[in-house]
Amino acid sequence: MAEIERWLELLEDKGGRITGPRRAIVELMVNSDHALSPVDVFDQARGKYPKMGLVTVYRTLEILSEMGLVERVHQSDGCHMYLRAAQGHEHLLICSCCGKAAYFSGDDLGTLIERISRESGFSVQSHWLQLQGLCQKCQPVKIHPSVS
Amino acid sequence: MAEIERWLELLEDKGGRITGPRRAIVELMVNSDHALSPVDVFDQARGKYPKMGLVTVYRTLEILSEMGLVERVHQSDGCHMYLRAAQGHEHLLICSCCGKAAYFSGDDLGTLIERISRESGFSVQSHWLQLQGLCQKCQPVKIHPSVS
DNA sequence: CTATCTGCAAACCGTTTGCAGCGTT
DNA sequence: AACGCTGCAAACGGTTTGCAGATAG
Numbered sequence: 001m002a003e004i005e006r007w008l009e010l011l012e013d014k015g016g017r018i019t020g021p022r023r024a025i026v027e028l029m030v031n032s033d034h035a036l037s038p039v040d041v042f043d044q045a046r047g048k049y050p051k052m053g054l055v056t057v058y059r060t061l062e063i064l065s066e067m068g069l070v071e072r073v074h075q076s077d078g079c080h081m082y083l084r085a086a087q088g089h090e091h092l093l094i095c096s097c098c099g100k101a102a103y104f105s106g107d108d109l110g111t112l113i114e115r116i117s118r119e120s121g122f123s124v125q126s127h128w129l130q131l132q133g134l135c136q137k138c139q140p141v142k143i144h145p146s147v148s
Numbered sequence: 149m150a151e152i153e154r155w156l157e158l159l160e161d162k163g164g165r166i167t168g169p170r171r172a173i174v175e176l177m178v179n180s181d182h183a184l185s186p187v188d189v190f191d192q193a194r195g196k197y198p199k200m201g202l203v204t205v206y207r208t209l210e211i212l213s214e215m216g217l218v219e220r221v222h223q224s225d226g227c228h229m230y231l232r233a234a235q236g237h238e239h240l241l242i243c244s245c246c247g248k249a250a251y252f253s254g255d256d257l258g259t260l261i262e263r264i265s266r267e268s269g270f271s272v273q274s275h276w277l278q279l280q281g282l283c284q285k286c287q288p289v290k291i292h293p294s295v296s
Numbered sequence: 297c298t299a300t301c302t303g304c305a306a307a308c309c310g311t312t313t314g315c316a317g318c319g320t321t
Numbered sequence: 322a323a324c325g326c327t328g329c330a331a332a333c334g335g336t337t338t339g340c341a342g343a344t345a346g
Binding site for chain 1: 299300301302303304310311
């Protein structure tokens with residue numbers, strides 16, 4: 001996948017070095033359609049780079065996040081997960097069962113935001129919209145929650 | 149304020165006891181129009197009840213939150229703040245400078261959510277919408293950020 | 297060869313839990 | 322008097338930092 005090389009080149013352009021651990025993490029993040037916690041990334045990336053340390057995962061995700069290639073997803077319990085960044089103005093739809101994530105666009109919040117600004121006197125800087133639901137795979141699971 | 153008594157009565161109805169620390173925290177939460185962190189609550193409530201312990205703040209906020217009188221507000225850094233709960237279906241507008249909060253209603257996400265459900269195959273369970281901005285007081289502050 | 301990156305261990309910070317004593321009812 | 326609540330101290334879990342050795346360029 002050329003996208004992996006693109007990320008690594010951007011990293012290099014920034015003066016960073018391309019190393020085994022970083023390559024493994026980038027490969028994972030480029031390809032995953034699930035939001036992943038640092039520990040998820042650690043576990044999965046160890047398959048490709050067994051000496052991987054958890055600290056390196058944190059540091060690399062931080063860098064990718066600063067570069068705008070990856071974004072932090074906020075969980076209701078306060079933990080963070082990471083996901084390939086949106087392209088342009090997109091919002092997130094996340095499966096509350098398995099963490100599968102999809103971006104969507106076409107929210108029309110402009111009118112609402114304008115009204116709220118006018119009524120409240122706030123100058124609105126940004127908005128945060130996220131939908132929670134069940135993906136196709138997980139819908140049957142939750143309908144019969146007797147699985148536990 | 150009768151609202152304070154209402155909260156305390158609800159607490160009593162649930163089998164809870166009305167104590168000094170709880171009264172101080174309830175008074176604070178009923179009256180505050182800012183989202184407050186547990187430490188904020190601790191500091192401010194100590195004015196009314198000097199022996200207050202931070203643990204009691206956590207435990208009381210947890211109870212008020214379970215009762216639906218207070219809600220957790222998620223911060224981008226993963227920390228939690230607490231705020232008097234919304235009435236019905238309202239969303240939050242928060243000042244990114246001072247934390248002043250206001251609820252608004254009248255979002256019309258129904259159409260959007262229906263479309264996304266159809267296109268993605270997800271069954272959407274809930275949504276999470278929050279606007280960040282600057283309140284009237286803080287707008288001049290940020291225009292001249294030399295204050296630091 | 298040099299600067300960056302890595303992994304370990306330890307520090308850190310917000311939050312939760314165990315427990316003995318106190319206060320409400 | 323009985324039970325719930327409180328505060329302290331200690332545990333906890335996710336995240337960050339200090340450091341010496343490894344490695345990319």
